[in-house]
Amino acid sequence: MNANPLVPYLGRLVEVCDLASEIKLFRVEMQNGGGAAFESFQPGQFAFVSAFGLGEAPFGIANATGRGPLVDFAVARLGSVTTGLHELGVGDQLGVRGPLGNSFPMDKFKGKDLVVLGGGIGGAPLRPVIQHVLDHRRDYGKLTILWAARQPSLLIFTDEYAEWQAASDTSLHLTVDKPEEGWEHSVGLITQLLEEVDPSRENAIAVTCGPPVMIRNVTKMLAGMGFAAGDSYVTLEARMHCGLGKCGRCNLGEKLVCVDGPVFNMAEVGNLLEAY
Amino acid sequence: MTITNVDGKSWLISQAELEAWLDSISNARTLIAPRQVSGTMLYRPVASIDEIAWYAGTPGSSPDNLPLLSVKEIFFPPTERLFKIQKTGQEIHLEEAYPEWETVVFGVRPCDARGVKLLDALFLDTNPVDSYYARRRANTTLIGLACKEAGPTCFCSSVGGAPDDARDMDIMLYETDAGYLAEAVTEKGRFLIPAGEWRETTSRSGPTPCMEQFPVPENGKWPEHFNDAYWARMSERCLSCRACAYVCPTCHCFAIRDELIGPGEFERIRCWDSCAGENYRRVAGGHRARPEKAERLRNRFFCKFYYYAGQTGLGNTSACTGCGRCIDVCPAGVDITEVLLDLGKPA
Numbered sequence: 001m002n003a004n005p006l007v008p009y010l011g012r013l014v015e016v017c018d019l020a021s022e023i024k025l026f027r028v029e030m031q032n033g034g035g036a037a038f039e040s041f042q043p044g045q046f047a048f049v050s051a052f053g054l055g056e057a058p059f060g061i062a063n064a065t066g067r068g069p070l071v072d073f074a075v076a077r078l079g080s081v082t083t084g085l086h087e088l089g090v091g092d093q094l095g096v097r098g099p100l101g102n103s104f105p106m107d108k109f110k111g112k113d114l115v116v117l118g119g120g121i122g123g124a125p126l127r128p129v130i131q132h133v134l135d136h137r138r139d140y141g142k143l144t145i146l147w148a149a150r151q152p153s154l155l156i157f158t159d160e161y162a163e164w165q166a167a168s169d170t171s172l173h174l175t176v177d178k179p180e181e182g183w184e185h186s187v188g189l190i191t192q193l194l195e196e197v198d199p200s201r202e203n204a205i206a207v208t209c210g211p212p213v214m215i216r217n218v219t220k221m222l223a224g225m226g227f228a229a230g231d232s233y234v235t236l237e238a239r240m241h242c243g244l245g246k247c248g249r250c251n252l253g254e255k256l257v258c259v260d261g262p263v264f265n266m267a268e269v270g271n272l273l274e275a276y
Numbered sequence: 277m278t279i280t281n282v283d284g285k286s287w288l289i290s291q292a293e294l295e296a297w298l299d300s301i302s303n304a305r306t307l308i309a310p311r312q313v314s315g316t317m318l319y320r321p322v323a324s325i326d327e328i329a330w331y332a333g334t335p336g337s338s339p340d341n342l343p344l345l346s347v348k349e350i351f352f353p354p355t356e357r358l359f360k361i362q363k364t365g366q367e368i369h370l371e372e373a374y375p376e377w378e379t380v381v382f383g384v385r386p387c388d389a390r391g392v393k394l395l396d397a398l399f400l401d402t403n404p405v406d407s408y409y410a411r412r413r414a415n416t417t418l419i420g421l422a423c424k425e426a427g428p429t430c431f432c433s434s435v436g437g438a439p440d441d442a443r444d445m446d447i448m449l450y451e452t453d454a455g456y457l458a459e460a461v462t463e464k465g466r467f468l469i470p471a472g473e474w475r476e477t478t479s480r481s482g483p484t485p486c487m488e489q490f491p492v493p494e495n496g497k498w499p500e501h502f503n504d505a506y507w508a509r510m511s512e513r514c515l516s517c518r519a520c521a522y523v524c525p526t527c528h529c530f531a532i533r534d535e536l537i538g539p540g541e542f543e544r545i546r547c548w549d550s551c552a553g554e555n556y557r558r559v560a561g562g563h564r565a566r567p568e569k570a571e572r573l574r575n576r577f578f579c580k581f582y583y584y585a586g587q588t589g590l591g592n593t594s595a596c597t598g599c600g601r602c603i604d605v606c607p608a609g610v611d612i613t614e615v616l617l618d619l620g621k622p623a
Contacts, residue, residue: 003407004372004407005404006358006406006407006408006532006546007358007359007370007372008370010368010370050534052361052363052368052534052542053361053363053534053536053542054534055532055533055534055544056532056534056544091366092366093366093367093368094368095368095370211563212563213563238557238565239557239558241530241531241532241546241549242530242532244404245398245402245587246398246399246406246528246530247529247530247531247532247546247549248528248529248530248551248579249529249531249549249551249556249557251575251579251583252565253502253578253583254582254583254586254587256587273499273502273578274565274566274571274575276565
C-alpha cells in the first residue's frame with residue numbers, strides 16, 4: 001500500500017470492454033508504486049477505484065495474479081462513481097487503492113472440490129477463484145460453477161464460459177430469472193439450480209457471492225445440503241469508504257467487512273451479532 | 277485526583293501568570309481555546325487571550341462548562357482535504373495535503389482528552405496509521421483544565437474518567453483558591469512550562485467534585501442485549517439527525533468524496549458521518565444493512581460500549597467519555613445515561 005493508504009496509485013486504462021448490459025470490464029495497468037503493490041494480490045481481495053472528480057468506490061478485484069500485470073475490475077453502472085468510470089476510455093488515468101482485505105484461503109482449499117456460486121455482478125470477485133483453480137488445476141478437485149443473473153443480458157464473463165467448460169473436471173451451470181429468446185439453459189433462481197445440480201459435499205468447499213438475498217438463501221440451502229459452516233465461504237459487500245478499518249461504515253456487529261473480511265466462512269458470519 | 281506527573285514538580289500560578297503564559301504561547305504557535313462564536317462556545321484559534329471564554333467558575337466565566345464540539349475536531353476536522361486532484365486531458369496529478377502547523381490547545385476538559393486518547397487507539401495504534409490525524413496529534417499540545425464542578429449532564433466518573441483526570445493531557449491545570457496548580461504530564465508538556473518563571477509548590481489541588489456514579493454494563497454483557505425489544509422502544513424518539521455523533525468526542529465515522537474546486541481541479545475530502553443516517557449503509561443496488569432506526573440507534577450504543585474496544589484492542593473499555601454532550605443536543609430526549617441505567621438493571 002501507499003505510504004498514505006488513503007492516496008490512490010494511478011493506473012492507466014489499457015482495455016475496456018462490455019461484459020454485460022451496463023457492466024464493463026476495466027483492465028488497468030498500474031503506474032508508479034502501484035505495480036509492486038499489485039504484484040501479488042490474492043483472490044477475494046478488493047481495491048478502491050477512483051473516477052477522479054466523482055469519488056471512489058470499492059470493487060472486488062476480478063482477476064487472479066499470474067495472468068499478466070493488469071488488474072481487472074468489473075463495474076456495473078449504478079451510481080455516480082460507476083457512471084463516471086463508465087465514461088472513461090482506453091488511455092485515461094484512474095486511481096486504484098489497495099489491495100485490501102483478506103482473501104479466499106486457496107491453500108486450504110487444495111485437494112478439495114469447489115462449488116462456486118455467483119449471482120449477477122457478484123460473480124466478479126469469484127472470477128479470480130475460478131482463474132486460480134484453472135491455473136493450478138491439479139491442486140484442486142472438481143470445480144462446479146453455478147452462475148446466475150436476472151436475465152441473459154446481465155450474465156458476466158460470457159466470453160470465458162468456453163474456457164471454463166473446456167477445463168478438466170470443470171462444469172458450468174447457468175440460470176436466469178427471466179429468459180430471453182434463444183436461452184437454452186436453466187430458468188429460475190440459483191437455489192433451484194443448486195438443488196438440480198446437487199453437488200457433492202464430500203471434501204467440498206462452497207464459495208458464494210451475489211446480492212445479499214441470494215447469499216442468505218444460498219448459504220441456507222448449502223447448510224441444509226450438508227455443507228459445514230466452516231466449508232461455506234462468502235464474500236460480502238459493504239459501502240465502505242476507507243477500506244482500512246477507520247471509517248466505521250462497514251461493521252456487521254463487531255466485525256469490519258473491510259479488514260476482517262470481505263471473505264468470511266459461515267462459521268464466522270453465523271456468529272456475528274448482525275446479519276449481512 | 278489522578279497524578280501522572282512527569283517530573284514530580286508542581287507550580288502555583290496566578291490568573292495573570294496564566295494569561296501571560298498563554299499570551300507568549302500564542303505568539304509562537306497557534307493557540308486554540310474555548311471561544312464564543314456567535315453565542316456558541318467552541319475550541320477555536322484565539323488571536324489574543326482576551327478572546328478566551330473562561331469556563332463557568334473561572335473569572336469572566338460563561339455559563340457553559342464544555343464547548344459544544346469536543347477537541348476531536350482539532351485532530352479529525354468535520355471536513356478535511358486528503359489531496360488535490362488536477363485533471364488535464366487524460367492525465368491526473370495528485371497533490372497530497374498535510375497539516376503542518378504547531379498548535380497548543382488550552383482549556384481541554386478531561387472527558388475530551390480521554391476522547392482523543394480513545395481515537396488514538398484507532399487512528400494511531402491500529403494499523404495502518406492515519407497520516408492526517410497523526411500529524412495533527414504530533415504537532416499539538418494539550419493543556420487541560422480540571423473541572424471544578426460537574427455539569428448537569430456530566431457522568432465521566434461512571435465510564436472510567438474523573439473531573440480531574442490528568443492522564444491524557446500534556447499539562448494539567450487545577451483551579452484552587454490560591455490560583456492555578458500546574459503540572460506537566462508528558463515531556464511535550466514539560467517543554468512548554470516556563471520553569472524558571474513559575475513558583476514551585478508542594479500543595480495539591482482542591483477536592484474533586486462529587487459526581488453520582490451509576491453502573492455501566494461491562495463490554496462482555498452487551499451481546500445479550502442485542503435482541504432486546506428495548507431498542508425499538510427507545511428509537512421511537514430518535515430522529516436520525518446525527519447530532520449525537522457530531523458532538524461526540526469519539527464518534528469517528530467518516531465519508532470520503534470528491535468536490536469540484538476549480539476548472540479541472542478537485543479535492544478529495546473526508547467529512548464526519550454517522551451510523552444514524554438512513555442511507556449510511558446503502559450498497560449498490562439499494563440494499564441497506566440497517567433499515568430500521570432501532571438497528572441504527574443500537575449500533576451507536578454497541579459501538580461505544582462493545583465494538584470499538586474490541587476493534588481497537590482496548591479490552592473492557594468504554595468508548596464513551598461521559599461528557600454528556602449527546603444528552604445536551606438531542607432534540608428528542610434520547611439520553612445515554614437513561615439507556616445505560618436501563619440496561620444495567622437486573623432483568
